[in-house]
Amino acid sequence: MSDIDNSSRPLVEVRDLRKYFEATHGLLRKVVGTVKAVDGVSFSIQQGETLALVGESGCGKTTTGRCLIRAVDPSAGSIRYSFDNADPIDIATVDKHQLRELRRSIRLMFQDPYSSLNPRMTVFQIISEPLLINKLVQNQSEARDRVQSLLQMVHLNPNKMDRYPHAFSGGQRQRIAIARALAPKPRFLIADEPVSALDVSVQAQVLNLLKDLQHELRGLTYLFVAHNLSVVKYQSDRVAIMYVGKIVELTVTEELFLTPKHPYTEALISAAPDPEPRAVRRKKRIVLAGEVANPADPPSGCYFHPRCRYAKDVCRTTEPPLRDIGTAQQPHQVACHFAEELTLRGIE
Amino acid sequence: MSLQTTLRKINDFPADLIQRRRDKRRKRLIDEKGKQLLVASQWQLIRWKFARHKLAMASLFLLGIMYLAAIFAEFVSPYDPRSFREQYAMAPPQRIRFFDPHEGRFHLRPFVYSITRQLDPDTWQVTFEEDRTEKQFIRFFVRGSQYRLMNIPFLEGNLRLFGVEEGIISLLGNDTRGRDLFSRIVHGSRISLTVGLLGIAISFFVGVLIGGLSGYFGGLLDVIIQRVIEAIKAIPTIPLWMALSVALPIHWPLTRVYFFIVLILSIIGWTGVARVVRGKFLSLRTEDFVTAAELDGASTGRLIFRYMLPSFYSYVIARLTLEVPAMILGETALSFLGLGLQAPAISWGVMLKDAQHIRVLANAPWMLLPGLFVFIAILAFNFVGDGLRDAADPYSNI
Numbered sequence: 001m002s003d004i005d006n007s008s009r010p011l012v013e014v015r016d017l018r019k020y021f022e023a024t025h026g027l028l029r030k031v032v033g034t035v036k037a038v039d040g041v042s043f044s045i046q047q048g049e050t051l052a053l054v055g056e057s058g059c060g061k062t063t064t065g066r067c068l069i070r071a072v073d074p075s076a077g078s079i080r081y082s083f084d085n086a087d088p089i090d091i092a093t094v095d096k097h098q099l100r101e102l103r104r105s106i107r108l109m110f111q112d113p114y115s116s117l118n119p120r121m122t123v124f125q126i127i128s129e130p131l132l133i134n135k136l137v138q139n140q141s142e143a144r145d146r147v148q149s150l151l152q153m154v155h156l157n158p159n160k161m162d163r164y165p166h167a168f169s170g171g172q173r174q175r176i177a178i179a180r181a182l183a184p185k186p187r188f189l190i191a192d193e194p195v196s197a198l199d200v201s202v203q204a205q206v207l208n209l210l211k212d213l214q215h216e217l218r219g220l221t222y223l224f225v226a227h228n229l230s231v232v233k234y235q236s237d238r239v240a241i242m243y244v245g246k247i248v249e250l251t252v253t254e255e256l257f258l259t260p261k262h263p264y265t266e267a268l269i270s271a272a273p274d275p276e277p278r279a280v281r282r283k284k285r286i287v288l289a290g291e292v293a294n295p296a297d298p299p300s301g302c303y304f305h306p307r308c309r310y311a312k313d314v315c316r317t318t319e320p321p322l323r324d325i326g327t328a329q330q331p332h333q334v335a336c337h338f339a340e341e342l343t344l345r346g347i348e
Numbered sequence: 349m350s351l352q353t354t355l356r357k358i359n360d361f362p363a364d365l366i367q368r369r370r371d372k373r374r375k376r377l378i379d380e381k382g383k384q385l386l387v388a389s390q391w392q393l394i395r396w397k398f399a400r401h402k403l404a405m406a407s408l409f410l411l412g413i414m415y416l417a418a419i420f421a422e423f424v425s426p427y428d429p430r431s432f433r434e435q436y437a438m439a440p441p442q443r444i445r446f447f448d449p450h451e452g453r454f455h456l457r458p459f460v461y462s463i464t465r466q467l468d469p470d471t472w473q474v475t476f477e478e479d480r481t482e483k484q485f486i487r488f489f490v491r492g493s494q495y496r497l498m499n500i501p502f503l504e505g506n507l508r509l510f511g512v513e514e515g516i517i518s519l520l521g522n523d524t525r526g527r528d529l530f531s532r533i534v535h536g537s538r539i540s541l542t543v544g545l546l547g548i549a550i551s552f553f554v555g556v557l558i559g560g561l562s563g564y565f566g567g568l569l570d571v572i573i574q575r576v577i578e579a580i581k582a583i584p585t586i587p588l589w590m591a592l593s594v595a596l597p598i599h600w601p602l603t604r605v606y607f608f609i610v611l612i613l614s615i616i617g618w619t620g621v622a623r624v625v626r627g628k629f630l631s632l633r634t635e636d637f638v639t640a641a642e643l644d645g646a647s648t649g650r651l652i653f654r655y656m657l658p659s660f661y662s663y664v665i666a667r668l669t670l671e672v673p674a675m676i677l678g679e680t681a682l683s684f685l686g687l688g689l690q691a692p693a694i695s696w697g698v699m700l701k702d703a704q705h706i707r708v709l710a711n712a713p714w715m716l717l718p719g720l721f722v723f724i725a726i727l728a729f730n731f732v733g734d735g736l737r738d739a740a741d742p743y744s745n746i
Contacts, residue, residue: 071639100645108643116636120390120658130644164388180640 009082010044011188011221012068017041017077017092019063023296035296037063038074039245042322047187050214050222052232052253054268055242056292064242065190065225067092069106070099081106081188104134107181111193113173117165123176124161127151130183150179153216154209171202175209182213190223195231207235230272233257241265244293244303247322251332258346261325261334263308266344302337310342394662397739404735407728414725418537422495425531426511429694431493435465437526438712439476439518450480459483462515474711484512521714523702532694533718539695541725543610543679544672550614552668555621556657562622563629564652570626577619585616589678593687602693609688613678617671624667628660662740670733673726680722696722 019038022031038060045051053061066072068079070091079091083105094102110116117126127150128143130136137143148158154175165173174194181189191210195203211234214220226232232239233253240250241264249262260266270286288307293299299306305315314337325339326332336342388396399405417424442460447453462482466475490511497503511517520529562573592612596605632638632655641655682688683697684704691698696718702708703715 069643071643103643103645108640110636110640112636116640118637118641118655118659129641129646133645133650180644 009088011047011049011082012223013044013078013080013088014064014068015042015078015080017064017067017079018075019060019067019072020075033296036245036298037295038067039295040077041242041245041247043240043247043250045188045221045223048214048219048221049238050224050236052224052226052236052239053242054226054229054232054239056227058292058295059242060245060295061225061227061242062192065108065192065223068190068223069103069108070094071108100134104130104136104184105186106188106190107184107186109177109181109189109191109194112197113170113177114197116177117173119165122162122164123147123151123168126165126176127161127180127183130180134184136184146183147179150183151176153182153213154179169202170198171205174198174206178206178209178213182217185217187219188221188223190225192225193227194224196227203231207231211235228272229257229268241268244295244298246303246335247333248304248336249332249334250322251326251334252330255326255330255332256346260344260346261332261339261342262304262336263310263342263344264304266346269346302335310338312338390658390662394736394739398735401735401738403731407731407735411725411728411732414537414728415541417534418541420497421534421538422497423505423507424509425528425534426492426508426517427528427531428493428495429527429532429535430692431527433516433522433526435526436463436516436518436522437524438474439463439465439516439522439526440712441521441529441714442518444486444519448483455483455485457485459485460512460515460517482515484515484517486510486512486517520717521712523699523715524708524712529699529714529717532699533696533721536694536696536699536718537721537725539606539689539693540676540679540697540722543606543613543695544675544729546607546610547614547617547675548668548672550611551617551621551671552664554614554618556625556664558618559622559625560629560652563626564633564656566630573622574626577622580616580619583616585678586681588615589613589682590685590687593682602689605689606693609679609682610675612682613675617675620671621664621668624664625660628663629656632656632659662736666733666736666740669729669736672729672733676722676726676729 017038018036018040021035021037023033023035024030025032041060041064043051053064055061063072067074068091074092077092080088081091081102082088089098089102091102091106121129124144124147127147128137131143131146137146144161147161151158151161156172156175156179160167165176168176174197178194194210195206198206210222214222222236224232224236229239236253238251239253239256240247241256241262242248243264249256249260249265251261256265257269260269267286267288286309290307293303293306301317302308302311302315302320305311308315318337320335320337322333322335323339324331324333442463444458444460446455446458448455448459460483461478461480462484463476463478466477467473468475488510490508490513491506492508492511494504494506497505516522516528518528518530520533523529523532558573562570589612592615593609596608600608638651638655641651646655679688679695680697680700683695684700686701689695689698699718700716703712703718708715
């Protein structure tokens with residue numbers, strides 16, 4: 001967290017990113033509905049920073065992450081990415097050749113280490129694949145050396161590189177996935193729920209490893225997609241909260257947890273399990289009524305109003321814009337009509 | 349410590365030591381096996397799992413013998429499958445004996461009694477009588493009639509696996525013209541057993557290609573291919589086969605007819621494979637490890653051949669094994685109806701066609717024996733297919 005470079009322009013700058021999925025029907029592929037998975041999201045990430053993207057399932061956080069590496073093509077908006085402080089390029093419109101280069105600099109880590117590693121390939125083959133495809137190594141022995149040092153970096157025994165993934169546990173597999181992601185020496189890592197599929201006991205291991213690697217490889221930048229606020233608390237510099245395809249609150253982690261300004265953030269914080277059971281007894285958990293809004297048919301006004309306990313008439317009719325209510329040093333973006341009036345409960 | 353316990357300890361010592369050593373050895377064996385498992389490739393895992401399926405292993409062994417016999421048919425069969433011996437027409441299967449009740453003696457070398465043809469002067473009924481005084485010992489690796497192995501010019505010979513010096517040996521009886529049924533069944537297996545293999549090879553190739561196109565590219569192409577497959581599947585099999593085989597010109601040489609029969613049989617077969625392959629491609633496309641490879645920069649070809657195909661090769665092969673019986677039955681059915689291969693050719697279906705007449709069935713029921721071989725071959729393929737299917741996904745329970 002100490003390596004954040006605030007002086008220059010951001011590494012990634014996302015402007016008004018949109019991804020609409022169209023549901024088609026029948027032989028002629030008639031469009032019968034549009035799902036606005038990501039609906040006008042803007043944020044920027046500094047070099048060396050960790051930004052967390054948090055929200056319930058289906059809120060568009062994974063799609064946002066995948067748009068940044070063009071695993072999914074965005075419908076609209078721009079993603080400006082600066083290669084080594086060169087002029088930024090727009091990821092949303094780059095050609096195939098640039099995309100290949102880009103994907104060496106930006107890497108994606110998957111949620112489930114059981115499905116993200118090919119069971120038919122050995123660990124060596126899996127990790128060396130991005131090196132060999134992109135011709136980053138000259139021959140097999142150089143590849144073996146690289147894989148060896150990568151495995152050491154993620155605290156795995158390099159002697160086991162000829163084993164198949166089925167010989168490893170979930171936590172070990174996720175570390176193999178980290179090694180694969182870091183193989184082409186990327187500057188930006190999109191971690192899509194990197195610990196959600198793991199046992200709680202090994203989650204901390206993987207999280208700490210990711211944190212240590214950020215220090216070791218100076219300037220490594222993370223976009224950390226998660227649905228669990230407690231995972232994010234110690235990991236990220238800033239947190240963006242998403243709800244039904246939009247960012248509803250974005251600020252520095254500490255500020256978000258201490259003084260949340262959006263009712264949805266308040267509910268998420270209260271839902272996060274607390275390591276101190278006594279504290280849990282003291283505070284009341286806010287249980288949200290109803291379901292997450294359907295992104296194919298969102299409610300009018302503020303998308304959160306049907307579940308919000310502070311909702312007033314204006315929330316039903318007018319959509320609140322995302323606005324900055326913080327200071328110059330500490331911006332605090334929030335999309336709520338009553339952000340200033342409400343006193344919401346964070347963590348004590 | 350009391351003296352007693354000390355003594356007991358000393359007494360127990362060797363047994364304890366042996367036990368401990370045994371445990372150690374067992375642990376080492378398990379460790380070795382475990383280590384092998386950790387670095388075992390997919391095919392090794394499949395082999396190990398298949399080997400545990402006893403029935404499938406036995407069936408595979410049986411099929412191995414049948415295919416070996418088909419390859420070396422001229423050597424395995426005692427007679428030329430086309431040589432007539434009118435005096436032995438419709439001779440029944442002979443019993444192989446070791447014990448001669450006439451002499452009251454046991455012989456280590458198996459023998460058969462000589463048979464002679466008898467004609468009932470009133471009814472003109474032909475019967476064969478065993479001459480219990482005349483034994484014919486079965487000799488192995490005897491010189492018989494001249495043959496060319498698989499019709500290859502320089503592989504001439506006359507060595508046969510077994511035979512008798514005088515008279516005849518007919519293990520499974522003779523047909524209406526006195527041709528040895530055993531020799532004919534062995535020769536017939538060449539066509540009957542290879543039709544299935546060749547058929548699934550074609551099905552596999554066409555199915556993977558078209559199913560792969562359909563599943564990988566999707567969209568309109570997928571819709572069109574799927575509707576075509578549905579249309580083909582809707583045509584009743586036997587009439588389609590009949591119509592197509594009737595269209596084959598009668599003057600064609602045997603081998604060409606054979607290949608076209610195989611083609612006709614696989615016209616339906618590929619559709620099932622294509623469906624499976626399409627489904628696998630569709631599900632694999634969204635699989636994380638394929639996306640990861642795509643993001644690594646892997647080309648389309650690399651994605652398909654290194655990531656997607658190896659994930660379901662084994663499954664498709666298992667499925668195809670289960671389709672071999674349908675092909676064997678198809679050939680048998682067509683030939684039986686007289687629409688497939690014709691008389692000079694020898695296949696199990698052609699032989700069964702000879703057994704169509706009621707007079708033949710009444711007097712020489714052993715002419716139905718090719719049917720038994722069809723039955724055995726199909727069961728064996730089914731068991732092997734079952735075993736392969738269970739072993740096809742070695743990651744299912746690891």
